[in-house]
């Protein structure tokens with residue numbers, strides 16, 4: 140067996156109502172003054188209130204930073220950090236979707252005052268230590284609560300990542316109740332994104348693709364395959380929401396250690412140019428990238444197929460892999476997501492630009508089970524059009 144490394148968050152606490160324990164957790168493990176990093180949307184849902192109450196009851200002073208924006212720009216990270224340093228907080232809580240959790244990770248690191256944001260972009264440049272950190276996701280998608288990655292928007296549209304195990308939180312606190320109110324289209328897009336994390340992690344050509352990640356990916360897809368439609372169409376279904384939140388976390392653990400590939404590489408230019416949400420971008424190219432990969436590498440998809448769609452168990456090999464791709468396309472539609480790039484008003488003559496931009500995602504493309512040339516990327520975008 141090949142050598143590998145697997146890192147994840149130190150403690151995972153999962154359960155309906157788990158947020159009610161945050162006061163005692165902070166009191167025991169962080170101290171009596173904490174910064175809560177979130178966004179204005181979260182304030183409006185009442186979830187922030189739900190977190191503040193147990194903190195208050197435990198006698199914890201909370202410095203609220205609720206200015207996180209989607210695709211968080213550097214200035215948001217710096218502003219939150221400055222605030223945390225000026226108050227002298229003893230720890231950080233991130234509450235929200237991927238953006239809030241990504242900002243919270245960086246604030247916990249930078250508020251120590253020992254490292255500067257501009258010096259830590261890239262892999263392994265952030266060294267720590269950081270302040271104690273608890274992450275509480277409110278979407279079932281990014282898995283940010285168990286990934287060592289923080290993505291920041293630098294300049295106008297460019298994104299840069301900080302990747303380091305020091306960003307993994309001390310506690311990932313997962314409460315399915317927090318996802319009950321997510322609207323159907325967000326549930327669908329974030330849910331498909333999480334399924335893509337598991338699929339790409341399982342099939343990744345990364346030298347660190349490992350048996351732990353593959354096991355987690357299988358379990359993630361089993362949970363999300365049986366529950367995504369229910370979560371989309373019956374938002375308050377406790378079992379379905381629990382499956383999705385747990386599944387997205389397991390998928391996060393999988394891809395944090397066996398990284399994603401061409402589906403994400405081809406999705407990013409759609410977000411960059413047309414501001415299509417990350418999950419939807421993934422859904423639009425997913426079946427087409429998988430069909431391309433299945434020509435030379437059908438095995439992983441044939442293996443995964445029956446976990447997501449149990450009635451594909453009767454098929455074998457290439458036929459089963461092909462059916463997996465088709466059924467995933469059907470699943471996106473059944474979730475109410477747009478069928479193709481045309482429906483997103485993307486001009487057909489823009490496809491070559493998307494293909495050339497996708498080629499810049501070399502850190503992802505190297506993990507794809509089949510090499511992707513610019514001509515291949517263009518053919519995939521045309522199929523997705």
Ligand SMILES: [Fe+2]
Nearest residue numbers: 332336403417
């Ligand atoms: Fe993703």
